[in-house]
Amino acid sequence: MLRSFSLLLLLAAALAAAPCDLIVTARYVVTMNAGKRVIQNGAVAVRGERIVAVGARAEIDRDWQPKKRIDRPNAVLTPGLINTHTHAAMSLFRGVADDLKLQDWLNNFIFPAEAKNVSADFVRWGTRLACLEMLLSGTTTFTDMYYFEDVVAEAAKEAGMRGVLGETVIGFPVADAKTPADALKLTEKFLERFRNDPLVVAAIAPHALYTNSDETLKATRALANRFNAPLLIHVSETKKENDDNQAKRHQSPVQTLNALGVFNGRTVAAHCVWVDATDMGILKSKNAGVAHCPSSNMKLASGAAPVVELLRRGVAVGLGPDGPAGSNNDFDLLEEADLAAKLQKLVRNDPEALPAAQAFEMATMGGARVLGLEKEIGSLETGKRADLISLDLDAPNAVPLYDIYSQLVYALKGSNVTDVIVNGREVVRDRRVLTLDQQAVIAKAREYGLKVAQSVQQKH
Numbered sequence: 001m002l003r004s005f006s007l008l009l010l011l012a013a014a015l016a017a018a019p020c021d022l023i024v025t026a027r028y029v030v031t032m033n034a035g036k037r038v039i040q041n042g043a044v045a046v047r048g049e050r051i052v053a054v055g056a057r058a059e060i061d062r063d064w065q066p067k068k069r070i071d072r073p074n075a076v077l078t079p080g081l082i083n084t085h086t087h088a089a090m091s092l093f094r095g096v097a098d099d100l101k102l103q104d105w106l107n108n109f110i111f112p113a114e115a116k117n118v119s120a121d122f123v124r125w126g127t128r129l130a131c132l133e134m135l136l137s138g139t140t141t142f143t144d145m146y147y148f149e150d151v152v153a154e155a156a157k158e159a160g161m162r163g164v165l166g167e168t169v170i171g172f173p174v175a176d177a178k179t180p181a182d183a184l185k186l187t188e189k190f191l192e193r194f195r196n197d198p199l200v201v202a203a204i205a206p207h208a209l210y211t212n213s214d215e216t217l218k219a220t221r222a223l224a225n226r227f228n229a230p231l232l233i234h235v236s237e238t239k240k241e242n243d244d245n246q247a248k249r250h251q252s253p254v255q256t257l258n259a260l261g262v263f264n265g266r267t268v269a270a271h272c273v274w275v276d277a278t279d280m281g282i283l284k285s286k287n288a289g290v291a292h293c294p295s296s297n298m299k300l301a302s303g304a305a306p307v308v309e310l311l312r313r314g315v316a317v318g319l320g321p322d323g324p325a326g327s328n329n330d331f332d333l334l335e336e337a338d339l340a341a342k343l344q345k346l347v348r349n350d351p352e353a354l355p356a357a358q359a360f361e362m363a364t365m366g367g368a369r370v371l372g373l374e375k376e377i378g379s380l381e382t383g384k385r386a387d388l389i390s391l392d393l394d395a396p397n398a399v400p401l402y403d404i405y406s407q408l409v410y411a412l413k414g415s416n417v418t419d420v421i422v423n424g425r426e427v428v429r430d431r432r433v434l435t436l437d438q439q440a441v442i443a444k445a446r447e448y449g450l451k452v453a454q455s456v457q458q459k460h
Contacts, residue, residue, distance in 0.1 A: 017065040021424065022046040024070045025057050026077035026390055028404055032364045032379040036357065038404055044077060046386040049198065049424040054380050070419060070426075074394045076404060078360075079379050080140025080162075080387035080422065081333040082367030085232075085270040085291035085320025088144050088152060089118075089126030091133070092448045093325035096456055102238050102300045105326040109456065114147075116455040117448075118175040123148040124155050125444045130324070130331060131159035132441055135433050137332045137414025140387040140422045141367070141377060143268060143291065143320065145205040145232050147176045150190050153200045160427040160435045162387065164268075164371050165194075166205025166232040169220055171212050180216040184223060191227040199423060201230065201371070206262075208234040209253050210241055214260055221262050230266040230372065233257070236279070237271035238302045254279035263288050266372050270320065271296075272310070273303040280306070280313050289316040289370030292362070294339040296322035304347040307340065308354055318367030332414040337363045341409055356409040386424040391416045 022045070029042030031054060043060035045053040053060055097109035123146065134142055141162040144152055149167040156163040167187040169180050177183035187204050194202040206212050206220040224231040236242055236253045245253045254275055257263060263286035270291040272283070283290065292305050310317050319336040322328045337359040344354040368378025376385050391412050393401060398416060401407050420428035427435050 017063055018052075020045045020047040020052055020064045020066050022068050022070065022386075022421075022426075023060055023064060023066040024072070024077060024388065024390070024419075024421070025060075026072045026075045027393060028076040029054065029380060030076060030078045030360075030404060030408070031381065032079050032361060033381050042077065044380055044386075044388060046421070046424050049385055051380060051382055051384050051386050053382060070390075072390045072419065075390040075392055075418060076408070077380070077388055077390050078138075078408070079364045079377070080389050080420065081138045081363050082318060082371070082378060083134065083139050083142040083320055083331070083333055084268060084289070084318035084367045084370045085143055085145070085293055085322060086130070086331065087146050087323035088130035088134075088142060089123040089146050089148075090323040090325045091130040091331075092117075092122060092126040092445060092452060093323075094329050096325050096452065098299075098326060098329070100300075100326065102302060102327070103240060105300070110326060113452065113456040114175065117452055118147055120148045120151050120176075122448060123151045125441065125448060127152045127155035128159065128436055128441045129445045131156060131161050132433055132436055132438055133331045134333075135159065135161065135420050135428050136417060136431065137334065138389040138391070138417040138420065139331065139333050140389065140420060141371070141373075142331075143232065143371065145207070145270075147174055149202075149205075150193065153190075153194055153197075153202070157197075157199050158435065159433075160199075160422050160425050162199050162377070162385075162422055164201040164203055164230060164232075164373075166203035166230070168205045168207055169212060169216060170207040171216065180212065180219075184216075184219055187220075188223060191223070191229055195227065201373070202227070203230040203232050205232040208237075208241070209257055210244065217257070217260050217262050221260075221265060225265045228266070230268055231262065232268045233262065233270065235269040235272050236274040237297075238300075239274055242274040252276065252279050254282055258282045258286065268370055270322075271302070271305065273297055273305045275306065275310075280310055280315060283310070284313050284315050287316075289318065289372070291320040291370060292317050292340060293320045293322040293328070294336055294343045296320075296327035298339065298343065300327055304343050308344055308348060311358070316366060316369035317362055318370035319362050333363050334408070334412060334414050337409045355405075356403070357405040359409050360405050386421055388421050389417055390419040392418050
């Protein structure tokens with residue numbers, strides 16, 4: 001009799017529980033919400049594309065009845081990582097002409113290599129390769145600037161990734177546009193095609209102040225604002241860029257871009273290494289987000305962006321690996337968080353600068369703010385898009401554990417990611433990408449690698 005009564009209670013509880021599509025449980029749930037709540041033995045419930053509950057596992061199991069479960073008792077669950085600046089298809093140029101200054105690398109190696117190799121097919125396979133690497137290292141959203149960006153969007157959607165994707169506008173003939181006017185027409189079609197897409201935020205990407213005319217820069221801002229689209233641009237990356245503009249216009253690149261009205265709308269400014277107090281004030285007043293790329297800035301010896309000061313002034317700062325050729329050779333965003341923290345400590349001679357929790361915020365909520373998507377992604381909260389990852393805490397580099405943020409930034413690597421969910425869809429399970437044919441992508445990348453090697457000038 002007692003057993004029957006207990007069964008009835010369990011049945012009643014199950015019937016009272018609300019239906020959902022998925023429950024993910026973990027030893028720790030790092031929410032990255034306003035209170036930086038970390039839940040031990042926590043869980044996240046997902047229905048459709050969105051999170052419907054976050055809390056202790058016992059509470060979630062009591063209140064929700066899932067179609068599917070992913071139980072990771074020895075893992076940490078975090079928001080998906082947000083890459084705020086990259087050039088995905090350049091994965092196929094990985095390792096071309098390393099250890100050079102930016103202008104030498106661009107003008108003498110990469111621009112010529114692109115002219116000989118870049119096509120829609122090249123971009124598709126390069127983006128697939130990048131998506132494989134990004135997903136396997138925990139990135140769920142990436143911000144891209146390249147050519148054939150409609151193809152990048154198709155590849156991203158195929159992979160199940162979220163993307164803020166910018167069609168490049170530049171002042172010389174490139175693979176998909178012979179003139180800036182052609183690029184603007186192409187971009188308008190791109191913005192129209194992906195308007196209101198659930199995964200793709202279409203954007204416009206004037207390469208930089210020094211590679212576009214003032215008129216083109218104004219036109220890109222006007223087009224972006226017509227579609228309420230983000231504008232992505234390289235800003236004050238090198239001392240040479242800053243010095244050249246000072247000599248030509250007697251003001252910094254940030255001041256010139258501001259005078260041209262480029263910041264009058266949603267803007268992601270990549271790098272911002274050589275910025276002063278006046279520049280930072282402009283970026284803050286215009287609500288421009290900054291994509292900090294520590295690996296790239298270190299590898300090219302561009303300098304160290306004043307990240308601590310930018311954050312202190314209230315500027316949104318996220319992280320980006322930049323392109324995987326010359327400026328960086330991988331897409332590992334946990335590596336960027338680690339380097340971001342250490343670089344600030346080094347240049348400020350202060351071990352307390354940019355602590356681990358702040359660096360991890362840059363990889364999640366900080367990145368969401370940079371992209372203007374903080375209401376949708378960046379934290380594990382009810383109502384937000386279900387973008388989340390789990391990382392293995394049983395790996396040798398994950399034990400012992402005293403502080404979860406320290407572990408995430410200084411100990412764990414992209415290779416510790418086991419599961420990835422984007423927009424409520426499972427895209428990586430047990431370190432296997434479910435959406436792309438990994439063997440086919442790698443085989444095609446090797447094939448393109450042989451073609452690139454035959455076509456490019458070698459550094460040595």
